[in-house]
Amino acid sequence: MAELMYWEAIRRAHDEEMARDPLVIAMGEDIGVAGGTYKATSGLYDKYGEERVIDTPISEGGYTGLGIGASFIGVRPIIEIMSVNFAWLATDQIVNTAAKVRYMSGGQLEAPVVIRSPGGTAHQLGAQHSARMEKVFMGIAGLRVVTPSSPRQAYGLLKSAVRCNDPVFINEHELMYNMKDEVPDEEYFMPLEGSEVAREGADVTLFAYNISVHWSLQAAEELARHGINAEVIDLYALAPLDREGIKASVAKTHRAVIVEEAEAPVGVGSEVMAIINEECFFELDAPPLRVSAKNVPIPYNRTLEKASIPTAKDVVNAVLNMFGKG
């Protein structure tokens, strides 16, 4: 099994799908000649040409809509939005067209587009380049949202997303493109629904996704030193969320902490808590907790920026408090 970086895994999925199907195309700002801001499409322009690896103008609403229109009649566009912050300009087409067209046409039309975009808080990029938008998209009926926490997931999710007949939003992370990990050498499709057990445990479940999986795994190591055996569930599919997986883990550990990089209001944490409440409230030995970002536009100053995003330490402290060891 080869080790690939996150960006290499995404690039490999593009390459395989484009080699297989001439109607798979890639589009976005600077993805062609320049190879992509995070190199996720590097080399593809030379291999597949400008008709299929399209450098778009800076028109997020326009080119996202164009990709959606192309998908109506058989094309499978993989649209890269350079930063999730810019995806706000494309929300009309994603929400009002891609997510709704199957329904409002009574099943006649579908929009099998993939929209990939990095979100998250990176290196002092300031308020307008640090958004986390998964919470916006995961509440939209008709749209699938997945968020890979590893190169293996990044590869397998993109492979499935390209072939799935629904629109899929893939929430990547600015800080994860250079993360290296094993990816199977053979072709691999990851389910677009479900969750993964990132670490087995018995005493408490840490529900996490994307970068917060890594904070949670770190926290679990630290918690083990305190005699607490934490389970980490990777909610790589945010829409729909894996109700069964959430229920199964809570039934096992009886305690839940949700770890999210985004602000708490109306987010993954609130949704997971609601599911726990609805599915397995009487399994709980303690009220569930959220470890979330501060509810602020992300500040530029390094210290303030750090203070606005949770860390593994915050997760450890939350769990210790829950066990009365704080």
Added chain:
Amino acid sequence: MNAADKKRLLREMLFARRFEERCYEAYVERKIGGFLHLYPGQEACVHGVMEAARPGHDYVITGYRDHVHAIKCGSDPKVVMAELFGKETGCSKGRGGSMHIFDVDKRFMGGYALVGGPFPLAAGMAKAIKLKGGDEIALCFLGDAANNQGVFHESLNMAAVWKLPVLYVTENNLYGIGTRIERSTAVLDQYKRACGYDIPSAQADGQDIDEVFKAAKKAVDHVRSGKGPYLLELMTYRYRGHSMSDSNAYREKEEEKEWGKRDPIIILRDRLIEAGEISEEDYRTMDKAIIDEIENEIIPFCEESPEPDVSELEKYVLAENDPYVKGGAQ
């Protein structure tokens, strides 16, 4: 267009007029809900343009004023009306309504309610046509006020850069709901706005189907020959309010009267009578047959059709049994 074509077009336009008038009545009777945007006054626009294109072969997309566009593409008027009645037999299975008529078999790719939304979708369909190597074109029909959306400019720019086979038709009826064009729009002649993108364009009289056809023929030929996009502006007028909830109080009666004299159906009818192709009696017979068809076939079909089953409320949200949701068919 020969005389037989013109006679057929007269019937089609008159049918469209009577169909829309019957929608009005059904709305008043509360058989139709929601927003209802009617087309009377503008019939020569879609009929003239599509006469120059290939209905059922070319891909057509439009806004919410969409019933007649679908029918001209070949949709069965019964299933269009059934959609307005919210019935399971409607073209969108009662899930769409008046603003969301779809008939993909006829390549009528939908009515969309967000003003300007179809601009990039049309460019995208044109991109797909180009990739697949077909001889179809994409046609996008929208109003004058839609041209003030950002995606109008974004889409024209992309269509020009990539030489996409798309024809943008602006049906300029001088109003966006109650705002007259000069109060919202810096350049009144919409065809001029295409020059910012080096896209050829023209303006034509949208009340005279012969003029529409002539201009559209040129536009369609340009686009189909691979020379890239084109913008055609048609000067027209709607004879009713913007939608059923619009009192139309903002328009001068004088203006309405003037445009009323230029009814596209009457213009064509009189021309055919003058040429000796039809008689007044023929026209009245045609009209009667249309009204009978609507009353005796279309309306009963809609009345008798079943409602959608509530047990299927959540159908069509996502693809059914898509193997890749479970990780593929390995």
